[in-house]
Amino acid sequence: MSAKRKQTLGVCYYPEHWPRERWETDARMMAEAGITHVRIGEFAWSRIEPEPGRYDWDWLDDAIEVLHGYGLGVVLGTPTATPPKWLVDSMPDMLAVGADGKVRGFGSRRHYCFSHEGYRRECARIVTELAKRYGRHPALAAWQTDNEYGCHDTVESYSKAALEGFRNWLAQKYQSPDALNRAWGNVFWSMEYRSFDEVELPNLTVTEPNPAHAMDFQRYSSDQVVAFNRIQTEIIRAHSPGVPIAHNFMGRFVAFDHFAVSRDLDIASWDSYPIGFLDRDTDDEENKLRYLGVGDPDNQALHHDLYRSCGQVRNGEIEGRWWVMEQQPGPVNWAPWNPAPFPGAVRLWAWEAFAAGAEVVSYFRWRQPPFAQEQMHEALLLPNAEPNEAYEACRQISAELARIGAVAAPERSDVALVFDYESAWAWNIQPQGRDFVYFDLVLRFYRALRQWGISIDVVPPEADAVSGRRLVIVPGLFSGTNMLVEALATGEAIVLLGPRTGSKTKDFQISEELPPGPFGRLIDLNIRRVESLPPFADVKLKDGGRFDGWREFLVPGTGTTVHRASIDGHEAHVSQGRVHYLGGRPDEETAKAIIGELLRESGITPLDLHRDIRVRDNGSLRFVFNYGPETVDVSAIANGAEVLFGEALLGPREVLALRR
Amino acid sequence: MSAKRKQTLGVCYYPEHWPRERWETDARMMAEAGITHVRIGEFAWSRIEPEPGRYDWDWLDDAIEVLHGYGLGVVLGTPTATPPKWLVDSMPDMLAVGADGKVRGFGSRRHYCFSHEGYRRECARIVTELAKRYGRHPALAAWQTDNEYGCHDTVESYSKAALEGFRNWLAQKYQSPDALNRAWGNVFWSMEYRSFDEVELPNLTVTEPNPAHAMDFQRYSSDQVVAFNRIQTEIIRAHSPGVPIAHNFMGRFVAFDHFAVSRDLDIASWDSYPIGFLDRDTDDEENKLRYLGVGDPDNQALHHDLYRSCGQVRNGEIEGRWWVMEQQPGPVNWAPWNPAPFPGAVRLWAWEAFAAGAEVVSYFRWRQPPFAQEQMHEALLLPNAEPNEAYEACRQISAELARIGAVAAPERSDVALVFDYESAWAWNIQPQGRDFVYFDLVLRFYRALRQWGISIDVVPPEADAVSGRRLVIVPGLFSGTNMLVEALATGEAIVLLGPRTGSKTKDFQISEELPPGPFGRLIDLNIRRVESLPPFADVKLKDGGRFDGWREFLVPGTGTTVHRASIDGHEAHVSQGRVHYLGGRPDEETAKAIIGELLRESGITPLDLHRDIRVRDNGSLRFVFNYGPETVDVSAIANGAEVLFGEALLGPREVLALRR
Amino acid sequence: MSAKRKQTLGVCYYPEHWPRERWETDARMMAEAGITHVRIGEFAWSRIEPEPGRYDWDWLDDAIEVLHGYGLGVVLGTPTATPPKWLVDSMPDMLAVGADGKVRGFGSRRHYCFSHEGYRRECARIVTELAKRYGRHPALAAWQTDNEYGCHDTVESYSKAALEGFRNWLAQKYQSPDALNRAWGNVFWSMEYRSFDEVELPNLTVTEPNPAHAMDFQRYSSDQVVAFNRIQTEIIRAHSPGVPIAHNFMGRFVAFDHFAVSRDLDIASWDSYPIGFLDRDTDDEENKLRYLGVGDPDNQALHHDLYRSCGQVRNGEIEGRWWVMEQQPGPVNWAPWNPAPFPGAVRLWAWEAFAAGAEVVSYFRWRQPPFAQEQMHEALLLPNAEPNEAYEACRQISAELARIGAVAAPERSDVALVFDYESAWAWNIQPQGRDFVYFDLVLRFYRALRQWGISIDVVPPEADAVSGRRLVIVPGLFSGTNMLVEALATGEAIVLLGPRTGSKTKDFQISEELPPGPFGRLIDLNIRRVESLPPFADVKLKDGGRFDGWREFLVPGTGTTVHRASIDGHEAHVSQGRVHYLGGRPDEETAKAIIGELLRESGITPLDLHRDIRVRDNGSLRFVFNYGPETVDVSAIANGAEVLFGEALLGPREVLALRR
Ligand SMILES: [Zn+2]
Ligand SMILES: [Zn+2]
Ligand SMILES: [Zn+2]
Known part of the structure; x- marks a missing residue:
């Protein structure tokens, strides 16, 4: 059972990257492609607060109005993943420190230490301002806290702030140094502590640290992500009642406890880059070649199921929600190699997510920027604003969603x-x-x-x-x-x-x-x-x-x-x-x-599937996917069921939708 | 068209490494082998100025006299690649800093930061002293500034001096922080700066820096090499009128703009180590094995053509000059593995350079040192002063040069x-x-x-x-x-x-x-x-x-x-x-x-060549090279032309010289 | 010729890891398995001196008594490989510095710099206390200084203490900077020094340092290990007359001169982990697979012969002694992969050592700890105190030793x-x-x-x-x-x-x-x-x-x-x-x-052996080992000799003992 919300498309949009005159056109084109949700704002701190304490809301007010004018729901991101330079210069010790002991400087993103109290206060301030201003705006569909917690290995910081925090955390957990010594087995190698202030962080030891030491530091670090996120969700709930809060998790990322962070989220979402992830999923070159432009047939699906589960932590199975917040629309810029999606792959990915009960599949991003780190990351629009392939895919998918009246209806699995x-x-x-x-x-x-x-x-x-x-x-x-x-x-x-x-x-x-x-x-x-x-x-x-x-x-x-x-x-x-x-x-x-x-x-009847075929049920619907390079006859699976779209002679990267 | 200078041999010589009594014999043996140019001095700062301000010219005066006595032309290197320890201790911040944030210390060479004003002043001082003393010496054939700019990844330095220099450079380039922000697209990820003093160097960021940031830093760093070199060339031109100035570039090295540095050079030269480079040129093991002792058939040639072009930047196509300043004579010490040259390879390399219009091919080095970092680097003489193989090759090559009256006559290619x-x-x-x-x-x-x-x-x-x-x-x-x-x-x-x-x-x-x-x-x-x-x-x-x-x-x-x-x-x-x-x-x-x-x-007739055969024209001469392990019949190429040396049944690593 | 000491088994034991009530049972079980030697104490500093200057001897007194009560000889380790946190905090510069310039912190073991005078004084103090208290105890069979000098690359330290020590060492060796400059060839690249205080450590140079510089630093570092060890042996000899002193060397470890350290040792011993070492011995996967659970057939043997030689440095061939101080009993935790020993391998290893003249083969360790860094390292007992496989192997080996009256009798080889x-x-x-x-x-x-x-x-x-x-x-x-x-x-x-x-x-x-x-x-x-x-x-x-x-x-x-x-x-x-x-x-x-x-x-008759078979003589005994996976007929080797145990149809990892 689930709340059966309508399934729909979204997109990530950066109005601050484009001229004001263009916004109207963008919004219109979004609506035309069937997009209903637009995420904005999550990297815009330097535009919201260009100088300490001086806020510039005009552009953001306008952007939200324009989107609202086209009936688009806004997903508003808090900008805490990209503190501006003036803020960093005002308290340089907010920067995280790597396991190698080096300060991780300004010049890209996520340049902060989760343990730093001063930075937490600054985040509370900017989130409060944002939540007050937009928390009850009619366009507001959801919030997103920060962006991709932990991306670029940023969960662990080996800073002074982390050291102090860790010592306090240990003191609270163990109450006495002797209890810690016993729990960790510190008698081994004379690692016993007489006081919590003797404990160091587990990096830069001569050989490996005590695994119990490393484990507690990982727990501590995960707890800081939870606490950091909760500061934001508490402020948002106070100023934006009834608006759901999401965070966008990542793929194959486990450095903090996502179930724990999800206790404070209404929507779990994740950023799905099937081709980019393929390089890490396997070292089997035959498989990598087979799925080069479509991704591993099971990796995305596993994440869908995992994050659907995260989405149910706070509000339960029926009210639980999950989205794909960022969906790959074309080649990305960050994998060792960046192939183009095979024909059909973009649509297949969307349907794999919807079949797993996703409420929104949101593309990253609207238009490819000509500048900065992600200029080689494709988008729905080309840098020159012409529609790219995935824009056309959106039109098709949204039409299909409408045609079958798709709703998120995942059932509890056996x-x-x-x-x-x-x-x-x-x-x-x-x-x-x-x-x-x-x-x-x-x-x-x-x-x-x-x-x-x-x-x-x-x-x-x-x-x-x-x-x-x-x-x-x-x-x-x-x-x-x-x-x-x-x-x-x-x-x-x-x-x-x-x-x-x-x-x-x-x-x-x-x-x-x-x-x-x-x-x-x-x-x-x-x-x-x-x-x-x-x-x-x-x-x-x-x-x-x-x-x-x-x-x-x-x-x-x-x-x-x-x-x-x-x-x-x-x-x-x-x-x-x-x-x-x-x-x-x-x-x-x-x-x-x-x-x-x-x-x-267990009394469950397995299906005997071709190696490239996958099947997924969402409520009364059954979807069949062909991840492979050849047409496969799946009529045995389709047997008797009403075909909503697709064919039983299922082409490469094609989808067959059935009503069971 | 070119100025048609005589083609000849040179050698790199370190009189300071050997007893005064030996110099006479060395000079005589050089002359006997047909060597006409001798590079000296480029690592001798600690001998020229053993203590701050106390110069010792006697030995260098003598060395130059001895060489002059045998009619040898001197190429005098400025010693700025190896500042002595006392100088480093007097201003430790002259040391470069690596991208990892670590100071790159004394104990080898190139331990300086191009941006450091204090070190630039010290270089100006020592070069002035040198140029005043020897600038008009009749033995002086050319100058060499420093040695192998950038070797060991030394173009980029992430020092305080570089940070300050970079901020000034950006201020001059962009005039306003807003212009810089727009050019780099800093709105992306809130990387906007309010002042040039907020800009950091692009190392140690959390994830990759803005590519525009990295690019400008590379431009800045390249500009410092140009400026550093120009300080020396201006001093030299003032005190040594009419004597050409060279620098010895490297193979496969692109960290600064060699065309830009060449604007201040009369002679572009490079250091050619065909076997040492082979390891980097390809990961095709079949090819590496085939060319193990002779090097990639095209890599040296490409560099010859590139540096010939550099040599024409300042003085034009006719007066432009280029040399091989260091030519490999045997196994080197610095590649992952260091095979010996195949029989014939040393001679083939010389002729490949001459065929490309080189004026001088100069061997590195005269005699293998028994001590220090390059003791496993072969030379024309063994450590015990007996002639090694390449010394005999010099005799043969210089005789051939004389026989055919070789001149540098490269023509503009179609x-x-x-x-x-x-x-x-x-x-x-x-x-x-x-x-x-x-x-x-x-x-x-x-x-x-x-x-x-x-x-x-x-x-x-x-x-x-x-x-x-x-x-x-x-x-x-x-x-x-x-x-x-x-x-x-x-x-x-x-x-x-x-x-x-x-x-x-x-x-x-x-x-x-x-x-x-x-x-x-x-x-x-x-x-x-x-x-x-x-x-x-x-x-x-x-x-x-x-x-x-x-x-x-x-x-x-x-x-x-x-x-x-x-x-x-x-x-x-x-x-x-x-x-x-x-x-x-x-x-x-x-x-x-x-x-x-x-x-x-294009109307150009290609030749149909065996995989190991290469052909090169220099003026009216045509040279045919066999890089392979088997004898190849090249009579189709030789067809009709006068044979100057070599045979149409061209043996492994043999050369055929024709007059067209 | 040798002193022909009885061959026997030992074990490494950590009474401080287990409840006092258990010790009696442990000692009894050791004796029952034929174990006669028990090494203790070498990581127990924090238990011996839980606070600066406050010693707790009770537990150690008791432990020694309990062992003594079962006739077990004690090998007492000095605890200097694991200084407690309070000691490190009292003088943080005692920590070593890596070649990368980073301090190697507390949290595992071997966190000290051999050059640090303050730490040497602290070691002298704790060793004096230990030697005074137990030096004449009747249970005392031997001493062990520290533990595995150099493990985790700890011989070299690039600390301030090392820099000062190195400069003094150079001054003593060369007497004048000029002599050093000549010896190193510092004229090359102007690396000449005017004073010993100008010399730096050979790390963090721009490119490789002078090999003579690196070599002298390695000699200096090795000398510090010798000096550090000698401080302990001199104290021990003063307070524990007649008790032999050992140190436990490692496999494939060469960073200090073991012959030089052995001048101060009565017993050379080493820590033999045949499977753990296999990963480093070869990159031949066919061989690695063949010997996966038994180790390279020659690697342990080479170490046995090398350390037997070390054991003869101080006291000569007849009185020289050598042990295996730590012998692998099952999978370890520290290799990239950690396979289990093949059936028979544990026994084969013991006999290979005894055949090479080992006096004691001592297992590491008695009981697998449930906690800390080595919890995945097997032992004679399981974490729950039940006997594991190697305990049973001990019973068999000690019975065999007794049966054949085994003595260490290695003869000088031709x-x-x-x-x-x-x-x-x-x-x-x-x-x-x-x-x-x-x-x-x-x-x-x-x-x-x-x-x-x-x-x-x-x-x-x-x-x-x-x-x-x-x-x-x-x-x-x-x-x-x-x-x-x-x-x-x-x-x-x-x-x-x-x-x-x-x-x-x-x-x-x-x-x-x-x-x-x-x-x-x-x-x-x-x-x-x-x-x-x-x-x-x-x-x-x-x-x-x-x-x-x-x-x-x-x-x-x-x-x-x-x-x-x-x-x-x-x-x-x-x-x-x-x-x-x-x-x-x-x-x-x-x-x-x-x-x-x-x-x-040479007039020596070689044996024509199967690839998996090895032969070793100890006095009048000859041992034949089968390292391979198949039964091999070795009757040609056994020919005529009395079989002590084993069979001429020698099974996989089996041993045949013959009297010649
Ligand atoms: Zn990310
Ligand atoms: Zn170089
Ligand atoms: Zn060890």
Whole structure:
């Protein structure tokens, strides 16, 4: 169930980059293409407040009026990602410091330290001014706080402000240095502290710092993002009642806890650049080449599901909202290489998002700027203001949205895949094998589910989130709460745990009962040894498939069943009742096989899909996507359903919409 | 036409490294090998001025006398690349600062910041002393200022002196902060400045700085090299009338504008290390292996042509002079690996330079030092003073020079290839695809021309330089002046533009008319999209060949002709009248095919050469070079001409000299 | 001959990590497994002295008593590798500074600068307290100074203390700046100093520093390790008469002169992690895969032989002692990937060490800690105190030791392989080809000897060490003393020199007589040219085999014999009388062939071994090891000998013990 909001298009717009005379035309063209939402303002501090305390509202008043005149809803960004030079010069210690000890200077963006009290006060001031002036404006559709928290590795700062903040945070958490010493195990290597003021930041140590130290610093840093954001949301709610607040998260970014920030957001949104992300998603060149101009078939989808989940944190499943705040319209400027989208890809991306329940898909950006850092980033319009390809795609998409009366109607999935930010930090701090990456591990299971045609919920490791499911996948969960274990124990879902799940306490210690720690309640098993393996080695399984890079040596109890074993004679996949444990990182073949078995065990019927085909349900609608280079016959999927648009002989990067 | 100076050999000599008693023998052996020019002094500051203000001229007086006694001409270097420790200690802020913010200390060479006024004053002092003492000495053949400006990445310094200098430079260029803000597009990301004193250097920013900011800093830095050099040349001209001034440029080095520095030079020279450079020229291991001991067949040649052009900046085509100031005689010490030259390679290199019109080919260095950083760098003599291989090569080459009465007589070529330092900076700042390197792009076209047997002029993007040609190639030219466009429009040359040519204004903004900007006057075309592609992808062309890494989407006007298209259906090579545009980075096959067509269109007859063979004309002489491992029959080229030396069955790394 | 001490097992134990109640059980279990030696204390400073000047001995008294109660000998570590935070805060400049100029902070271990006088005083104080309290305790079996000097690249520090120390050291060595200038060749690039106070540390120079400068700094840094260690050994000897002193060296670590430190040690020991080291030993993936869970078959063995040699420096061959202080028991945490040992590997490692004459093989560590940096490092016990695999291996090994009455009885080998720390520094400073690594060069010859079944002595470049041998191998020896040359000249051994042997003077200058410098007395030869080659090139030899990466151009005298030549026509391997010179870096095939010839020439009968088989003699015992994955029939080796344990059909990672 959901509130079933209408699905629509948006765009990011920078009126301050263009002559006043042009705005009218821009607004008209937006409306003509079916765009309804326009994000503005998020980098405009130097135009809003050109000198300390002198505000210039005229241009922004005008811009909002012009947009309003064409019925466009305004998404107003707070400009705190780009403090002007005069502000930085007034308190230079607001700049963040990198892990290398260097001040990160002015000259681009995000040049601030989240811990700096002075900068927080300045942000509160400018947000208050903005919220007072526009908080009740009829054009206002939503707020966006700041922009892409953490972009360019800016969550962690190793500044004096951060050091002081961290010491206070530790004092509050542990109350006594002895408690901290015990929790971290500081007796090891004589790292014991006599006072919180002796604690340093975990950078520039001779060799790696204590992982518990690094973990607490990551938690502290994440908490500063939450606090920084909350200052803004509290001010906005006070001055702009009823207007939803969003932030635009990023792809493959885990340096702060997005669920925690989402507690203060009405709308979770993210910035989706499928081609730009492709370079990071895989090092498989055959796949990269196949999907060069369309992106990994599962990466965007995973983020959609994750951020839909974030959007439900504050207001629940029914009122929860999620958007794509920035959608790639053409080649970007920031990846190592920047290919053009394949024909059809721009439209496919929009429908993949709508199929996942997105309310708004908003393009970045309206018109390609001729100047500055992003001049090579394409937009809906060319630098000379002529429509570019994606502008035409907008026309088509908005017509289709209207034709099918599209609404955001995501339903709770039978399948939940647990995603946990602390786990991402933990395995980043302690990979134990160079290529062990938490996000990649989750993606392997997500991909397998998608390959079987499943619509998935990606959820936090919480009791509510997993209860009432038929299948719950919990890969690599650093630590587990008793409540989560209890929920899994009392539910009826088939559960897949591991690898590494439950292997640590919250204090980053190995569980006293040995891994899987508290999950040992669900399955009689312990893990006495793990090994990581270089890419040229692997663990072959008896019935085909393999683990790559990671393998655990399971000691299962007598009540367990062995489903898979390695050819060197070790248990690889065991179960007891509804609960399975997987002792390694599965390759694509193995992941797909296991997930297929578990789906059937859960009573869910998987679809047998072509490698390039993906399927997604939104309410009563089913969408079929072809990410590949060839036409694929998907009539078996379409079977019996009403075709809303598209064809069962589904062309490359084409979409088929069905009513189930 | 040229002044037809005699061609001859030189050597770099460090009398201060050897006992006084040895100098006489050295001079005699130089003369015996046919060497006529000896460069000395350029690292000897600590011997010339062992303590502040106390000069020791005796040894240098003697050294010059000894050389003079054997009829050797002296090339006297100013010692400003190696300020002594006492000078650095007297003003430590003269040290440059790296982009990482670290001071670049004493202990090797080039430890100074070009912007530092105090160091400039010290240089003026020592150069004045030198020029006064030796400026009219009869042995003096030429001066060399400093040594290898910019070696070890020393053009850019991020020091306090540079910051102050940069702010003044910007103030002079833009006159008002608003003008700077508009030119750079600082409204983007609130980077606007209220005063020039707010501008910082473009290093240590959170993410990339504004490309316009980076570009102006590169221009500023280049200007400091020009100014630094001019201080010396003005002093020298005052005290040493009529003696030509040289500087020794480097290979594949573009961090300052060599044409601009050359305005103050009578002789452009460069330091040619064919084997050392091979590691950077290509990552094609088959080619690297084939040319391991001889170097890339086209890289040295391109530099010869470029620096010949530099040598003509101040005094024109007739009086212009160029030398190889340092020529590799054996293995060097500084490349990742340092192979020995193949038999014949040392002689081939000399003749390749002479064929390109070099007046002097000077070896680095006379005798291999047993000590310090370059002890593994071979020389004409072994450390124990016995002749090494290259000494014997000198004997042979000087005999051949005498036999054929060689003079420097380069003629203006029908073919001009435009080379532009600002373009190298621009695409370094904004490659848009990781492997887009301007120098490499130029080399692709240069190589194709050489493969067709053409002698080429490599010229600056100026009207004079392109006029009167039959074929002009303009690859990747960042920006274009109206005068250049006018010259191309009114000339009769076939012109090849692109890729990326004319895509930016001088302010590093996308041209208002879209690329190719002002070159759109020559051909009815605009470029609405570009894409960069990783090495495992490419753009295949319909009739064979391909673009690698870079492709543009052309929108040609109705009056244009399409010569090539991609198999995915986009125009790749179009023309209108005499003017062609190429929309991608051509692989070797494609470059060769296109250049072949354009040569024929220009009425120039290409030669059909074996892959290892290169041909070069100097006045009435034609030289044929075999860079390969096998004997090649070149009698078709020799056909009818008088053989001066060499054979038509041309052995590996052998040279054939013909009179046309 | 040796003192024939009993061979036994040890373990590293951290009582401070576990509850007092557990210690008794631990001690009992140790004794039960046959462990006799327990190392404790080396990271416990914060527990011994929790606040400045307040000592807490109770726990350590107790721990020693408990161990003593079970008859266990205590190896007591000084805790100077982990100074507590309060000490660091009391003098922050005791922290080392990295080559990048950054202070290396508190938060892990080894956070100190060897040059810091204040820290040396603090170490003297804590060691005095420890030595006074426990120096005559009956349980005390040995001392260990500090822990793994130099781990995490901590030998070199670029601190103020180091700068001052270095200047003094230079003043003492050279007496006058002129002498230093001459020795370093500072006239090159005007690097001359007028006073020792002008000399800087060799980091952060614009380009590479003078190699002589770098070399002297490495010597200085090594000397500080020696001096730092000697402060401790002198105090210990004063307060703990008769108790031997050890230090635990590392694998593949050469940053200080271990022979020099060993002058103050009674026992040389090292920390052997065969799997962890595998990643660095080779980039041959086929080999890495074959030996993934057992380690390189020759790397540990080489270290055993090297440190056995170190152990004889102070007390001579008979009284010399060596241990493995830390032996890997399972996966570790610190390599890029951390595979588990193959079945049998743990036992094989122990026997390889005992076969090489180790007195104690001590496991690291007793019980896997659940906390801090090494929580993923396995131990004899699991974190939950259950025995892990290696505990069971200990039982078996100690039973076997008892059964055969094993004693350390290494005999002087007929074959000496010279190892020299200065050479490692020299070729690190001046590799001349990117992949030239001294350790790797030595390993190539060592491996060839092992492949022929030879037990080897790895010795310093000293006359005593090489005299009385039948075969002496001297690869890559930077410089040579007259005494060494004299010893080789007057002995009767077959000698193999080169490549690079004798190529420099101690001042890092090329020998006046050209390489091989003083070794030219032994063979009439000089080397006029060297070349380094990239991995895709090589030098093929006429009768098969090749040099990779390095080749010298030999000019042999008339009295020499040519044994090998390259297919491009250069001498590659020549000899005169007993002395051979090899002019390149041999590949495995070539090294094996040459060593085989030299063994026969020396009258030593090589064994023809399977690729995975190694043989080692200890006194009258012979051990045969199978490092490979298949069973190998070694009955030809066993022929006639009494089998102590194991079988002639030797299984994977199995050991066969024979009495000869
Ligand atoms: Zn971003
Ligand atoms: Zn240079
Ligand atoms: Zn260590």
